Amino acid sequence: MDLMTIMLSTPLGNAGGAVGAGLAAVGAGIGIGQIGKGAVEAIARQPEVANDIRANMILTAALVEGAALFAIIVGFLAMVL
């Protein structure tokens, strides 16, 4: 029994779903990190509009997180279906 045979006999759907969800988390982390970087730099340049920038940052972060959660749901479906 080598690795390939064992890998194909175990539930591959669960593993695929978990790997996909993990990759989605990486993508979300990178995306929201860049949003935070841009927002903090903008606040450093112009502190008086900090509130506007914060509102936009939270809105954009929620949109990026929505995309990541799409992938997590698909990972979940890979496990269930």
Added chain:
Amino acid sequence: MPSNCFKSLLVAAFSFFSTFFFNNAFSQGEGVHKDGKKGFNAKEVIFGHVLNNHDFHLIDIVEDNGEKRPVSIPLPVILYSKQRGLEAFMSSNFHHGEQNYRNYMMLTDEKIEELKLDATKYNAQDILAVNDKGEIDSSVRIYDVSLTRNVVQMLIALALFTRVMLAIAKKYKNGHGVTSAPKGSQSLLEPVITFVRDEVAKPNLGHSYEKYLPFLLTIFFFILINNIFGLIPGSANVTGNIAFTAVLGIISFVVILFSSDKHYWAHIFNPPGVPLGVKFILVPVEFISVFIKPFALIIRLFANMVAGHIIIICLISLIFIFGNMNKFAGWGTAPFSIAFTIFIYLIEVLVAFLQAFIFTMLTAVFIGQAIEGKQHQHNEKHEDSMLA
């Protein structure tokens, strides 16, 4: 140094492929599933919390002989089928799936395994029709319209929400808070309502914001109060139910469609200022995006809420999973697990507010995109009158 990068890539690829040619012995993963029934079944706990149930399950009392006796508040079960008509009874008659009642059977995880049913089609808490001998009668198609946990909790949240809002509205109608400073519950909600009006409705909807403001406020507060109720331990996971969010998304979709006019559709099927070749790609994308945008609203709210609940339950289940292996490991995991859980719980409260806000904001943005055509018309008319 590009050659360094390429070398690292080669090393990674070589290591990965070389693992295929090793002989390894793997421990059996299957045996763990059978033990899980006696010990702590994390999957059953997680899905029992996140999915819909026919009762409010409070606690399990472990009796002296090790048997678990669940304590729960039963809810009405209302079933309709063509052959048997409308039947209604309390779900306590099923005794948590142990007995059949009036020729109906409630499935549990154990029964699904026993009867070797297809685990993807049948879930726990499904109700099936059985004949007198107890075998499943698959010719009877049951429409389950019971008052399940999610429905009852949504109705309670709705009753509370309506009562609070009507009380505050009556205060405003009597004149408190209009010419004088707002007091009490008015001062709790007035900043939130003005926030929704000034940050969400006015920037996106322009002049006609007043027409949509009741809808936006309702969506915001309804999602918010159901999110908050879902965070109470022992409660149902209403907003983490795809059917609930799908209905909210479809309502938003209908509002967006009814507020769109011919300029909106003209811009979708004939975007101005776009060369002909790009139009072939852009028009299908634009048309699909009309449906994808509410779909994204649905999935975003559903996934955020379900993910939060699952994380909290998983962190707490870690204590019991470790506790099954070794009692001291269980006690040792407890402080870290509880600390993490409190942290995630506070994030979930933030996410509850945030998701309500995001749903409302994006609905306002999409409605604003749909009514934009009228704004352009108005602006053009103003410009012409200025030139004249």
